[in-house]
Amino acid sequence: MWTWFHKFGSPPWLYSIAGSILRWLVPITVILLAVGAVWGLLYAPPDFRQGNSYRIMFVHVPASVVALAGYYVMATAGAVSLIWRMKMADIALRSCAPIGAMLTFLGLLSGAVWGKPTWGTWWVWDARVTSMLVLFFLYVGIIALYEAFDNEELAGKACAVLSLVGTVNIPIIYKSVDWWYSLHQPASIKFTEDSTMDGSMLRPLLLMIVAFYCLFASSLLLYMRSEILRRESSTNWVRKLVLAKAGQGSANAV
Amino acid sequence: MGRLLAACLRRQLLLAVRRPVEVVNPLVFFLLVVMLFPLGIGPDPRQLTEFAPAVLWIVALLATLLAVEGMFRGDFDDGTLEQLVLAPQPLFLPALTYVFAHWLLTGLPLTLLSPLFALMLQLPGKAIGTLMLSLLLGTAVLSLIGGIGAALTVGLKRGGILISLLIIPFYVPVLIFGSAAVQFAAAGNSAQPQLLVLGGMLSLAVALAPFAIAAGLRISVDAG
Amino acid sequence: MHPVRKQRLLIVCFIVVFSSVAAGLVTYGLRGNINLFFPPSEIVAGKAPIGQNIRLGGMVVDGSLKRSTDSLRVEFEVTDNRATVGVVYEGILPDLFGEGQGVVAAGKLDESGVLQATEVLAKHDENYMPPEVIEAMKEYQEAES
Numbered sequence: 001m002w003t004w005f006h007k008f009g010s011p012p013w014l015y016s017i018a019g020s021i022l023r024w025l026v027p028i029t030v031i032l033l034a035v036g037a038v039w040g041l042l043y044a045p046p047d048f049r050q051g052n053s054y055r056i057m058f059v060h061v062p063a064s065v066v067a068l069a070g071y072y073v074m075a076t077a078g079a080v081s082l083i084w085r086m087k088m089a090d091i092a093l094r095s096c097a098p099i100g101a102m103l104t105f106l107g108l109l110s111g112a113v114w115g116k117p118t119w120g121t122w123w124v125w126d127a128r129v130t131s132m133l134v135l136f137f138l139y140v141g142i143i144a145l146y147e148a149f150d151n152e153e154l155a156g157k158a159c160a161v162l163s164l165v166g167t168v169n170i171p172i173i174y175k176s177v178d179w180w181y182s183l184h185q186p187a188s189i190k191f192t193e194d195s196t197m198d199g200s201m202l203r204p205l206l207l208m209i210v211a212f213y214c215l216f217a218s219s220l221l222l223y224m225r226s227e228i229l230r231r232e233s234s235t236n237w238v239r240k241l242v243l244a245k246a247g248q249g250s251a252n253a254v
Numbered sequence: 255m256g257r258l259l260a261a262c263l264r265r266q267l268l269l270a271v272r273r274p275v276e277v278v279n280p281l282v283f284f285l286l287v288v289m290l291f292p293l294g295i296g297p298d299p300r301q302l303t304e305f306a307p308a309v310l311w312i313v314a315l316l317a318t319l320l321a322v323e324g325m326f327r328g329d330f331d332d333g334t335l336e337q338l339v340l341a342p343q344p345l346f347l348p349a350l351t352y353v354f355a356h357w358l359l360t361g362l363p364l365t366l367l368s369p370l371f372a373l374m375l376q377l378p379g380k381a382i383g384t385l386m387l388s389l390l391l392g393t394a395v396l397s398l399i400g401g402i403g404a405a406l407t408v409g410l411k412r413g414g415i416l417i418s419l420l421i422i423p424f425y426v427p428v429l430i431f432g433s434a435a436v437q438f439a440a441a442g443n444s445a446q447p448q449l450l451v452l453g454g455m456l457s458l459a460v461a462l463a464p465f466a467i468a469a470g471l472r473i474s475v476d477a478g
Numbered sequence: 479m480h481p482v483r484k485q486r487l488l489i490v491c492f493i494v495v496f497s498s499v500a501a502g503l504v505t506y507g508l509r510g511n512i513n514l515f516f517p518p519s520e521i522v523a524g525k526a527p528i529g530q531n532i533r534l535g536g537m538v539v540d541g542s543l544k545r546s547t548d549s550l551r552v553e554f555e556v557t558d559n560r561a562t563v564g565v566v567y568e569g570i571l572p573d574l575f576g577e578g579q580g581v582v583a584a585g586k587l588d589e590s591g592v593l594q595a596t597e598v599l600a601k602h603d604e605n606y607m608p609p610e611v612i613e614a615m616k617e618y619q620e621a622e623s
Contacts, residue, residue, distance in 0.1 A: 082469075134423045141420045148410045154477045158406050161469045162420065165402055168462060169424050172455075176427035182515075183434065344485050346492075443514065443530045450507025454500045461496030465489070 009086045011228050012237045018221040025218045032211035040204040047201075053117040056110050058205060062212035064107035064132055068170075070100035070216055071135060074142070075167040078160030088224075090156030091231070093163065094146060095223035099216060101139035108132055127178040134173055138166045152231070255343055262338075262348045266355030269328060276324065277359045280317040284364060287313045288371045299376045306375040307436035310385060311392070313371075314364055315425055318393055321360040322400030323417055325352055326408040330474065335408075339475045346464035349471060353401045353463070361393025377440060384439035384449070391452040392432040398459040399424045405470030409477035428455060521587065522561035528587045531596075534563060535582045543577055556581060556593075567595040574600030 007013050040058030047054040074096035081089035111129060112122045123129070142159050149155035232238050270277055291309045295301055329335045329352075338348055368389055369382050377385065403421040410416070435448035514532045516525065526532050534556055542555035551568045554577075565583050575581060575598065585595035 134426060137419070137423045141423065144416055144419055145406065148407070148412065148416055149477060151477055154473050158470065158473050161402075161466055161473070162406060165424070165466050169427075172427050173423065176430045180430045180434065344489065346489065441531050443527075447507045450503050454502075454504035454507060457496050457500035457503060461493050461500060465493075 006084075008088055009084075011088065011232050011235075014088050015225055015228050018225050022218060022221050022225075025214060025221070029211065029214040029218045032207065032214055036204055036208035036211045040208055044201050044204050045198075050118055053114070056114040058208045060107055060110035060114055061205060062209040063103050063110060064128075065209055066212040066216050067100055067103035067107050067132070067135060069213070070096055070103060071138065071163075071170065072167065073216075073220075074100060075163040078163040081156060081160045082164075087153070087156070088228075090153070090160070091224050091227045092220070093142075093156065093159055095220050095227055097139050097142045097146070097159075099219045099223065101136060101143065103212075103216070104132060104136040104139060108136065125181070127174070127181040130177045130181070131174045134177070135170070138170075142166075255347065258341075258343055259347055259351050262351040263355055265334075266352060267358070270355070270359050277363070280321040280360050281363055281367060283320060284313055284317045284367070284371065287316065288374060291375065302376040303378065303440070306372065306377040307381070307385070307440060308433050309375055310368060310371060310377065311388075311429055311433040311436065314368070314389055314393060315396060315429055317364060318360060318396040318400060319418055319421065319425075322356065322397065322404050322421075323414075325356050325401055325404040326471065326474075327404075330408045335471060336475050339472055345468035345471060349401070349405070349467040350460075350464045353397050353467070356401070357394050357397040361389070361397055364393055365389040377436070380442070381436050381439035384445045385436050387449055388432045388435040388445070388452060391449065391456050392428050395428050395452070395456050395459045396425060398456075398463040399428075402463055402466045402470060405467040405474060407474070408471070409474035428452070431455070517558040517560075518556055518563040519558055519561040521563050521591065521593075526587055528589060531584065531586055532593075533582055533584045534565065534593050534595075536563075536580070538575070538577045538579055538581050540577045556583065564592040565595050565598075566592055567598050569598070571598055572600045576600075 036058065041055050044055070044058075046052050074093050077089045077092035077096065080086055081093060108129070111132070115124060116122050142162055145162055146155045146159050149158060229238060288309065291305065291313075292302055295305060326335060329338075339345060365386050368385055372382050372385055400417075400421055403417040406420070407417050431448045431451050435445040435452065438445040438448060514526075514530070516532055516534055518534065518536050520526060521534065536556040536558040539555040539557050539562060542553075544553045546552065549568070550570060551566070552571060553564065553566050555562045555564050557563075565585075567583065567585075579600060582599045583593055583595040584597040584599075585593050587593055
């Protein structure tokens with residue numbers, strides 16, 4: 001029963017299965033992103049209070065949602081790595097961190113761009129923005145810790161431990177910042193209250209969220225594949241793979 | 255088991271007593287930085303009073319951050335940590351004694367000296383009790399969380415600023431509630447909810463941190 | 479008991495005990511109104527402390543605003559449609575303040591149940607809706623009345 005799970009521990013198997021998934025995942029990602037972006041940026045109706053400047057939400061919300069979900073993906077990989085001592089899980093963890101960091105950064109940047117015309121300020125210390133900033137630092141911390149170790153295996157373990165510590169802390173941090181914000185900003189302006197959204201805007205938003213999830217998955221698989229190749233570069237199966245590709249290349253050139 | 259823990263604790267405290275400079279340094283740092291704030295803000299007592307809770311808490315946080323770096327370094331360098339990791343007893347309890355000793359030598363003195371700094375920053379007298387209680391609980395949490403960072407980085411050559419980068423995000427909730435407790439007390443409101451939350455954080459940290467610290471120590475001993 | 483299992487049992491007990499204490503402390507601590515934010519009905523019911531800084535939120539009662547002629551002192555009433563609390567404030571009211579609009583006032587309650595406000599902020603609503611939907615809703619409301 002567990003054999004399918006343990007297959008994930010085999011680099012060549014993971015490499016090829018990731019390749020097959022990517023073959024259809026990448027086109028889907030591109031299509032979803034394109035459709036969602038056009039729908040949201042051009043066809044969804046303007047907001048009654050914010051006009052057209054709210055459209056950045058179609059980038060900001062998906063990026064932030066997937067950035068947070070990505071952390072839990074990373075932490076799960078960390079847990080798998082520690083419990084089953086699976087090197088591939090280490091690779092997954094290592095690959096998640098920069099992708100998550102970039103998505104968080106995109107979320108923060110798009111949030112700032114949204115904030116300027118809407119509230120007149122590039123930055124505001126509200127609960128969600130501040131929590132997103134902390135999430136960014138959590139990602140950066142994982143990357144920094146990984147780079148600080150000379151031994152890759154120990155680096156993976158250390159980052160796995162750190163990501164699990166982060167998992168426990170994220171809800172605590174969010175709740176604390178939320179409480180802190182409500183204490184000092186007595187609901188005079190609700191910056192990120194978007195619970196009442198009309199269907200014509202909700203639908204493209206949901207599509208963009210799905211598109212971003214696909215984007216995360218494809219980036220993760222691509223990153224993992226290149227990481228696998230890098231680590232296993234001296235093994236036979238990689239050598240065969242490279243020679244086969246080189247053979248194809250020269251055959252095409254000739 | 256109990257004898258091992260007592261021996262560990264005794265060793266930590268003895269080593270610290272032999273090098274009192276390492277205990278005094280964070281406190282001097284605390285004093286110096288507290289002095290910087292009025293110099294930066296201005297001597298107006300009303301302004302200082304407004305910032306006092308936050309400043310006291312932030313400086314306590316930074317002082318603790320400076321001090322946690324060395325929590326395991328001494329015993330890592332001379333091989334004691336390796337022996338401890340290889341021992342058959344579970345690692346999480348001796349790890350806890352390291353944190354406890356560290357807190358006795360940094361967090362506790364900080365808490366006891368805080369009224370002095372509070373006076374320098376014009377904190378209202380009625381808030382000093384809350385200040386001390388919040389620091390007592392909070393610095394313990396900071397030491398526990400800091401211990402995780404220290405355990406993960408003790409084997410690295412260039413630990414330094416990395417530990418701050420790793421731990422400061424986790425310090426955020428402690429700072430929020432600690433500072434709020436003192437602010438509430440200074441405004442004449444009860445700080446009981448905040449203090450209870452800090453107590454809860456401490457309990458959770460005691461429940462979970464020792465295991466993360468033990469895992470980190472095993473990793474670092476393998477790396478070093 | 480097998481020594482390894484004994485160790486695991488010790489670990490599990492340790493975690494469970496301290497996590498439960500943590501949950502208990504946090505629940506007990508957050509049970510009270512940690513934000514000191516009260517709607518008028520709770521203040522009238524006596525749930526808000528007197529003489530301590532609190533925040534009151536609700537709607538400004540139509541026709542209750544009284545401005546003093548020779549100072550910045552204003553008086554108005556705040557309601558949540560179940561009870562009403564009087565507010566006294568000395569200062570400039572924010573632009574978005576108005577009768578029938580949402581408001582948050584911070585200050586101390588005095589013995590007579592009036593809030594001596596030190597800060598008044600106007601409450602702002604955020605709803606994402608296309609202008610046509612707003613128009614349609616208004617028309618519907620007008621047709622109703």
